[in-house]
Every structure is written in C-alpha cells, then in structure tokens.
Amino acid sequence: MARKEFTTKTRKEALKRSGKRCEAVGDWYGLPEGQRCTADLSLGVEYDHYILDANSKDNSLENCRAVCPRCHGWKTRNRDTPTAAKTVRQQFMGMKTRAKVKIQSQGFAKKERAPKLPVPGPRPIYEAQQ
Numbered sequence: 632m633a634r635k636e637f638t639t640k641t642r643k644e645a646l647k648r649s650g651k652r653c654e655a656v657g658d659w660y661g662l663p664e665g666q667r668c669t670a671d672l673s674l675g676v677e678y679d680h681y682i683l684d685a686n687s688k689d690n691s692l693e694n695c696r697a698v699c700p701r702c703h704g705w706k707t708r709n710r711d712t713p714t715a716a717k718t719v720r721q722q723f724m725g726m727k728t729r730a731k732v733k734i735q736s737q738g739f740a741k742k743e744r745a746p747k748l749p750v751p752g753p754r755p756i757y758e759a760q761q
C-alpha cells in the first residue's frame with residue numbers, strides 16, 4: 632500500500648508555522664488538555680497527519696502537524712494504529728480477492744503457464760521454481 636505523504640512545500644510551511652517547536656497539543660497526543668508539547672524540532676521532526684491519512688486522504692497543510700518523534704510515536708501507538716490496522720486489513724482483503732480472480736481467469740488459463748511447471752498440482756509458483 633502506498634501511503635500518501637505531505638509534499639515538501641507542505642512540510643516546509645508546517646515547520647515554519649511551528650516556529651521549530653512541536654505542534655502537538657492536548658489529549659490527542661497524550662498531553663494534558665490544551666497543553667502544547669513545544670519540544671525543539673531541530674532535534675528531530677516528523678510530519679503527522681492530524682487526521683489519519685488512510686481515512687481522510689488529506690495531505691493539506693491544515694492536516695499536517697510538525698511534531699517531535701516522541702509525540703508522533705505516542706499518537707501512532709495510541710491513536711493511529713487501531714484504525715490504520717483495520718483499514719489496511721480491509722484493503723488487503725480487497726487486493727487478495729482481486730488477485731485471485733485475475734490469476735484464475737488470465738494468468739493460468741490464457742498463458743497456460745501451469746502445464747510447464749515441473750511439479751504438477753496446486754503448489755505455489757515460487758516453490759516450483761526452486
């Protein structure tokens with residue numbers, strides 16, 4: 632899965648907006664309500680999708696937060712992961728189903744690759760090539 636990222640321009644503008652201080656604020660990043668982290672971003676900066684990209688598809692500056700690795704890590708563990716894992720799982724299941732259909736209708740049937748394999752039977756291709 633290709634994860635969408637912020638453009639260089641958006642990253643630059645977010646960093647400028649932050650004043651090189653971590654933009655993480657409040658409970659969403661594991662901080663006390665209304666409190667901003669303000670960690671020095673010259674020690675390390677990461678760009679966080681405030682609203683998870685897989686769901687929002689939003690790579691705008693408004694959805695970009697220049698945050699320190701600690702805040703980003705906390706949010707990834709506590710906020711992003713359960714939703715992300717669910718989304719990835721759903722996408723993977725979709726891909727798997729499509730791939731299966733493609734192999735059955737085009738891969739083996741049209742190109743007739745299956746009979747050329749040294750070992751007949753329903754073994755995976757990578758196994759037969761070894």
Ligand SMILES: [Zn+2]
Nearest residue numbers: 653668699702
């Ligand atoms: Zn921070």
